[in-house]
Structures are given as structure tokens and as C-alpha cells.
Amino acid sequence: MILDLHNHSIRSDDGKARVENYCQWIRRRGLALDGFVLSEHRQFDGESDYRPLEDEFGLLILKASEVETDYGHVLVFGVNEDLLAALDFARVDLPLADVLRETERCGALAVPCHPGRPNVGLFAHYAARGPLPGVTLVETLNGGSRGGENELAGREAERYGYRGVGGSDAHIVSHIGRCATRFEAPIRSAEGLVAALRAGRYEAIACPSTSPS
Amino acid sequence: MPVDVAELKRSWTGFEFDRVEFPVTAEELAAFARAVGESAPWFVDPGHPEFRAVPNFTTKYHGRRMWPPDFPRLSKHSVGFDAGKRVEVHAPIRAGDVLTARSQIHDIYEKTGRSGSMVFIVHRMEFSNQRGELAAVVDWRFLQQPDPD
Numbered sequence: 001m002i003l004d005l006h007n008h009s010i011r012s013d014d015g016k017a018r019v020e021n022y023c024q025w026i027r028r029r030g031l032a033l034d035g036f037v038l039s040e041h042r043q044f045d046g047e048s049d050y051r052p053l054e055d056e057f058g059l060l061i062l063k064a065s066e067v068e069t070d071y072g073h074v075l076v077f078g079v080n081e082d083l084l085a086a087l088d089f090a091r092v093d094l095p096l097a098d099v100l101r102e103t104e105r106c107g108a109l110a111v112p113c114h115p116g117r118p119n120v121g122l123f124a125h126y127a128a129r130g131p132l133p134g135v136t137l138v139e140t141l142n143g144g145s146r147g148g149e150n151e152l153a154g155r156e157a158e159r160y161g162y163r164g165v166g167g168s169d170a171h172i173v174s175h176i177g178r179c180a181t182r183f184e185a186p187i188r189s190a191e192g193l194v195a196a197l198r199a200g201r202y203e204a205i206a207c208p209s210t211s212p213s
Numbered sequence: 214m215p216v217d218v219a220e221l222k223r224s225w226t227g228f229e230f231d232r233v234e235f236p237v238t239a240e241e242l243a244a245f246a247r248a249v250g251e252s253a254p255w256f257v258d259p260g261h262p263e264f265r266a267v268p269n270f271t272t273k274y275h276g277r278r279m280w281p282p283d284f285p286r287l288s289k290h291s292v293g294f295d296a297g298k299r300v301e302v303h304a305p306i307r308a309g310d311v312l313t314a315r316s317q318i319h320d321i322y323e324k325t326g327r328s329g330s331m332v333f334i335v336h337r338m339e340f341s342n343q344r345g346e347l348a349a350v351v352d353w354r355f356l357q358q359p360d361p362d
Contacts, residue, residue: 041324119326
């Protein structure tokens with residue numbers, strides 16, 4: 001099963017894509033995606049109901065968040081009410097140590113994204129402050145990365161023994177499916193996604209081009 | 214210099230700081246439409262029975278003030294830049310209308326990116342016509358990068 005783990009809709013301040021248009025694009029272009037995750041900036045979208053789109057297009061649509069921490073941007077999967085009460089998602093300076101601790105306590109999972117990026121990538125902060133305990137996986141393939149950022153992410157992830165996932169970081173329709181994550185087992189929910197990421201049976205992939213599984 | 218964005222937002226959002234009237238002429242409606250590449254007769258031909266403004270027409274207008282008096286500058290070295298406009302169209306704008314534009318700071322928020330910390334100031338202009346009907350809302354995002362600590 002292939003999921004694109006990092007995308008933004010118009011609910012993000014810089015997102016230009018409607019979720020329906022992502023679905024249409026995936027089907028019309030025949031992208032090899034079985035679903036995608038919406039990770040809106042500094043918020044969790046607890047309101048939108050995408051089940052009709054899931055049924056219409058035969059895609060899994062999950063919701064997550066991209067928060068901003070003192071070690072850069074971090075995807076949070078498995079967001080629930082406990083976690084929303086514990087962390088102020090709107091802040092731009094959340095301590096990553098707090099995010100790691102609270103996500104673990106609440107049954108969610110924190111994954112630093114585009115870690116090879118200046119300023120907002122984990123490894124830029126490692127260079128200055130050293131590694132942080134508790135990080136287990138990072139986004140090694142990001143569709144919005146510029147030259148060398150993904151390569152640096154992969155290299156440093158290997159150095160620290162982190163597993164890697166892939167996501168497009170799409171803000172416009174045509175960018176979805178640039179990077180994704182291939183899972184061994186099917187995933188049906190946000191909780192299932194967290195379990196699968198913890199289990200470790202997946203790989204980051206770039207530009208999947210075959211038919212959906 | 215660290216910026217307290219929450220305090221900025223509390224202090225500066227939600228009040229009108231400028232109001233300007235703009236009479237709308239057929240000539241400027243047609244000229245703006247042609248300038249943005251429109252060719253449909255209801256946008257470029259003043260003689261057309263449905264002649265009206267293109268949806269983004271109100272982005273041409275500026276008030277007398279960009280910011281409220283004494284609004285703080287967040288950087289000593291940069292004035293920032295336009296980070297894009299979002300237009301909501303509520304009613305057709307036609308030749309002969311007189312639009313009243315009211316300005317306020319609608320939102321202030323921050324984010325981080327490749328280039329560091331960014332503060333977005335959303336200047337909202339609400340345009341109503343001579344009948345008091347809301348015609349359009351334009352949100353202009355302006356980006357300022359605070360000086361590093």
C-alpha cells in the first residue's frame with residue numbers, strides 16, 4: 001500500500017489545493033497512490049469530513065499535522081484530543097522534546113520532516129545543538145526539497161539509525177505523488193498508520209509510477 | 214529583536230483605520246480587464262448588457278494608509294514584501310458604482326521557513342457599494358522578517 005504522507009490543502013495558509021482536486025489529479029494521472037495524508041500547518045483539522053471523497057475516488061484520506069518546533073518542522077500522525085490538549089499546535093517554537101514526549105504519551109507519532117532543510121530541518125539544528133533522544137524516524141524523501149536536501153537527510157538518517165518515510169509536501173495539486181511511503185500491510189486509519197510506522201515495515205519512495213495496489 | 218506576535222495581534226487587529234471612496238467608471242473596468250488578459254465582452258465591452266468588473270478588479274485599489282498610525286516596523290533592515298492577495302467576490306461591481314473601502318488589520322501570524330522566522334500581516338479591505346451591499350473582500354498578506362536575536 002502506497003501513501004503520500006505529507007500534503008497541504010487550502011486549510012493551510014499557503015495551501016492552494018482543494019482535497020477534491022488532489023483526488024481528481026491522482027485518478028486522472030493514474031498515480032500509484034492508495035491514499036494520502038493531509039498535514040496542515042500549525043493546526044489539526046478536526047472538522048472536515050472526507051469520507052464522501054474516499055468513497056467516490058477509492059482513496060484513503062487521513063489527517064495529521066505539521067507543527068513547528070525548536071528543531072524544525074515535524075509531522076504528527078495520530079493526532080487525538082489528548083494531544084491537542086497537551087500541545088499548542090499554533091506555536092512556532094514548540095520544544096521538540098515536549099512534542100516527542102507528548103506524542104508518545106498520547107499514542108501519536110512525531111516525524112521530523114524535510115530534515116535536510118536549512119532552518120526548519122532537524123539536522124540543521126543537530127549541527128548546532130547535537131542529536132535529540134526520542135527521534136526514531138524522519139522524512140528522508142520530501143517532494144519540496146531543493147538540491148541536496150534529501151541527500152543530506154538520507155545520509156544523516158543513516159548515521160543516526162533513523163528509519164525514513166516519504167511525502168510530497170504538496171501545496172498545489174500537481175505536486176501530490178512526488179514522494180510517498182510504501183507499506184507492507186494495508187492501513188485503514190490514522191491509528192493504523194501510527195502502528196505501521198512504529199512497526200517499521202515500509203520504505204520511502206520517490207515518484208511512484210505504477211498502478212495502485 | 215524577538216516579536217510578540219500574540220500581543221501584536223491583540224493590539225492591532227479588528228479596528229478600522231482607513232476609509233476611502235472609489236467611483237467606478239466603465240473605462241477603468243474595461244482597461245483593467247484587458248490588462249489582465251480578459252476578452253469576454255461582459256468584461257471589456259461597456260456596451261454589453263452584463264458589463265461588470267473582473268473578479269480581481271478591487272485589487273487595483275489602495276487606501277490612504279498601508280498600516281494604522283504608529284504600527285510597529287518589525288525589522289530595521291527590511292520593509293518586507295507583498296505575499297499575495299486573496300479576493301472574495303460578493304456582488305457584481307458595475308460602472309457608476311461608488312465603492313467604499315474600509316481597511317483593518319485582519320490577522321497577524323508567524324511561521325518559520327528556509328529563510329527563518331516570518332510574520333504575516335493580513336491587511337483586509339472590505340468594499341461595499343452605494344447601496345451598502347458588500348461587493349468584495351480583499352486580504353493582502355504582507356510578509357515581514359523580524360531581525361534575528
